[in-house]
Amino acid sequence: MANRYLHNVQGLFDTIAPNYDRMNNIISLGTHRHWRKQTMQRIHLAPHAHALDLCCGTGDWTIAIAQELKAPGEVIGFDFSAPMLQLAQRKVDQAKLHDRVWLRRGNAMHLPFKDDSFDLVTIGFGLRNLPDKERALAEILRVLKPGAQLVCLETSQPDQPLIKPVWQFYFTKIVPLFGRLFAHQYQEYSYLQETTRHFASYSQLATMFKQAGFQQVHYERFNFGAAAAHFGTKPEVRHAN
Structure with a gap:
């Protein structure tokens, strides 16, 4: 079931790739760059x-x-969508960052990297689309070096009484309409707003970090809670005396 779900989501992102950046700007009103x-x-x-x-x-x-x-520092960009990675490669070429960026296709729930490999792992607006989020967090914890940090930037849900109904209306009615008007992809953006509305709250995601084994878990919310950045640290290795 998880593999079928992942295949369907991959197909969706393959489809929306050509319009992805433009639609992100439209839907977030440009605020995703600020976040x-x-x-x-x-x-x-x-x-x-x-x-x-x-x-x-x-x-x-x-x-x-x-x-x-700076070299030999490097970042690996990892995604399951080949069309998305093709667009990413164009940006890397334009920025002339070939010495520091490697792009690789794969499954975030089964990372092809050794234990304790990275000083930082980031995931932006992607965790909510993974069928097994706990497995993904476990894999991230595995590949991080002890003392290194996971940073997750995600859409979230406002909880202020005056803001919440406006946010719900925007995502349930306006976002799919934008998908139809600007990208001719109503169904795709209907799905994306559903994942946003039903994803874990900021406090629930913090709990998921802790349950996965991360320490020093904290978060910062943006735009009245429309998005949140979560931070968690892999425990240091303790040697027996």
């Missing part, structure tokens, strides 16, 4: 670090990380 910038300011990344950007899509966050690095 990512704010999140990046809270990441302490050494210039020679090795980072992994999961569900990297068209590569915006991958490139933002790469711009903070």
